[in-house]
Amino acid sequence: MSVLSGREAQTFIDVPCKINPCGVDLVPLSVTKLPLDHTFAVLNGKDREFKKWGTAGTVGIPVSDYEKAVVDKNGLYLLPQGVYLVRLPKVKIPLTATGIAYPRSSLLRLGVLMLPSAIWDSGYEGEGIAVFQVLPELVKIGVTEAWLQLVFFENKEVTKGYDGFYQKEQAKK
Numbered sequence: 001m002s003v004l005s006g007r008e009a010q011t012f013i014d015v016p017c018k019i020n021p022c023g024v025d026l027v028p029l030s031v032t033k034l035p036l037d038h039t040f041a042v043l044n045g046k047d048r049e050f051k052k053w054g055t056a057g058t059v060g061i062p063v064s065d066y067e068k069a070v071v072d073k074n075g076l077y078l079l080p081q082g083v084y085l086v087r088l089p090k091v092k093i094p095l096t097a098t099g100i101a102y103p104r105s106s107l108l109r110l111g112v113l114m115l116p117s118a119i120w121d122s123g124y125e126g127e128g129i130a131v132f133q134v135l136p137e138l139v140k141i142g143v144t145e146a147w148l149q150l151v152f153f154e155n156k157e158v159t160k161g162y163d164g165f166y167q168k169e170q171a172k173k
Contacts, residue, residue, distance in 0.1 A: 004097060004152040012097070014090035018146055025104065025146030028086045029127060030171060031077055032066035046165065063171070076140040079112075084132045086147055087171055092125045095161050097152040101130055104146060111135035114148060123161015126169035 006019035018025035039050045039061065050061045066085060070078045093099055099120030103113070115131045130148055141147075 001156070002154045004154060009150065009152045012091050012093055012099075012152065013150075014092070017089070020149060023102075023149045023151035025149050026088050026101075027144055027146050029089060030087045031069035031079070032063070032085050032087075033069065034083045034085055034131070035061050035066055036083060048165070071143055072140075075143050077143060079134045079139045079141065081134050081137055083115075084134065086130045086132055088128045088130060088148075090125070090127050090170065091120065091150070093120055093122055093152070093161075095122045095158045096155055098122055098155055099124075099150050099152050101128070101148045101150050103130075103132070103148050107132070107141075107147060110139060112139055112141070117148075120150070121162035121164075122155055122158045123163070124167065126166060127171060128169075 003022045006021055006024055009024045010017060010019050013024055013026070015027075017027070035050050035052075039052050041050050042048065052059050052061055063085070069084065072078055088101075091099065101114070101117040101120065107114070111134070113133045113135065115133060117130055120128060132147065
């Protein structure tokens, strides 16, 4: 197995990105805070969401209702301590590759940690996500800053690509 060059990797990304020797840097399409207060999460078949406790039972919280990160007049995300869902540009991964997302070390040095990423399977197509935890009281990140590097590994003998629940995922517009 070998790592694809950044120039090869860029062909799988829907928007311009920074090309690195062994991958591409991705700038988030959106940043939202996960609704962790007074909620619980469910993963059961097609039921995959946060739900809110309530007197009339429980109610699902659609991703579109998550609190959007505030952007100040200088074009900086203002991120108080918490956990954030970061939606990424559309990718289309061929059968000949598998992707793995890594956090930019600049963010790690500032106390912004990317929680472990899932494998981006061969054949996956969509706007993937990553989850980050902000440890300092407040972090400011430019809206044009890349948050992670996507690295692609060459596959051998993959004949059927990803065809799961999140195929062709994208933000609800």
